[in-house]
Amino acid sequence: MAPERDGRDTRVETRERTVSGATATTRPRTRLDQPLLPRRRLLPEWDPEAFGRLSERIARFLGTGRFIVWMTVVIILWVLWNVAAPSDLRFDHYPFIFLTLMLSLQASYAAPLILLAQNRQDDRDRVNLEQDRKQNERSIADTEYLTREIAALRIGLGEVATRDWIRSELQDLVKELDGHHQDGHVVFPAEAPRGRDVDDR
Template sequence: MAPERDSATRERSPAGATAAPRPRAPRLDQPRPPRRRFLPEWDPEAFGRLSERIARFLGTGRFIVWMTVVIIAWVVWNIAAPGHLRFDPYPFIFLTLMLSLQASYAAPLILLAQNRQDDRDRVNLEQDRKQNERSIADTEYLTREVAALRMGLGEVATRDWIRSELQDVVKELEERRRHDGHVVFPAERAERSPGRDADDR
């Protein structure tokens, strides 16, 4: 059976013809080859900065003043100038087209600038949140340290406590002196003790 199939395939294929190579399946361990791009490539960051500059200029009073001056000059020229010098007579269709074109480009540029500003605000907000978390952690740590110091200082004799204790001792000695007439301090007792020992002898 196998020789008959081989002979049949040989008869069907024309003489001198070679079998078409099979397309290779893409390998999963290798990256895909880059696709052809019909649009020109540009730097998104540079284009974003340019859009921000344009949007920032569109939002200034200088742009409004210049646009007003150009429109007034356009209208006055096409009304007061001689007929053969008017390039956009009433109803100023070309001026309307230019203003529509300017508005159609200004709106996406402003939206792009707003998106970039939103991204920056989001990053700043995330950084502020992390900074606040670190500040809260530092504050809690300092609070615990201060509480530990207070607890430690509560067991240490402070100057005010020693002063109050000495004042209490002085008051007590004064009361004894008033009551007994004379109070022998420990230092005087130590000085008098050798004399008493000699008398006793």
């Protein structure tokens, strides 16, 4: 018994070797029932929705009068400090190059944030317009259906006998019956009495 089992095991091993080959043994098998491991990325990841909401909040703040007032106050304080303060405490002298750099930096960041907020608003408007268009199509389809139903009801009511029509027809029949009765015509002849059948016994 043992030699046969050994022979069978060697046959199975050789068959597995020939079927799998050298490439199948070196290639790692992927399990379909398990999630893949996350890949490592060199660049940091961020949530685009969170970044978009932050950009909309900043763009909304930049478009308010409060931002203009605060920016004006900061610029006035900046200029007054660099003009009236002692020379040792001044950090930006008369041409105010550092102030110009800060304002340029603020403008260079504000423009893309405003464009991003506008793009998100355009996407929302596009979705709303698509929903409105579908709602209008459904309303038009419902209106056309109701119009066809009302037209069918009108056509059907045109074929229904109304009370006035039945009254006029009955009046005509009564007149016709009165005319036949005055002429001596028997309108409804009486039925002859039926005799008793022999078979009814």
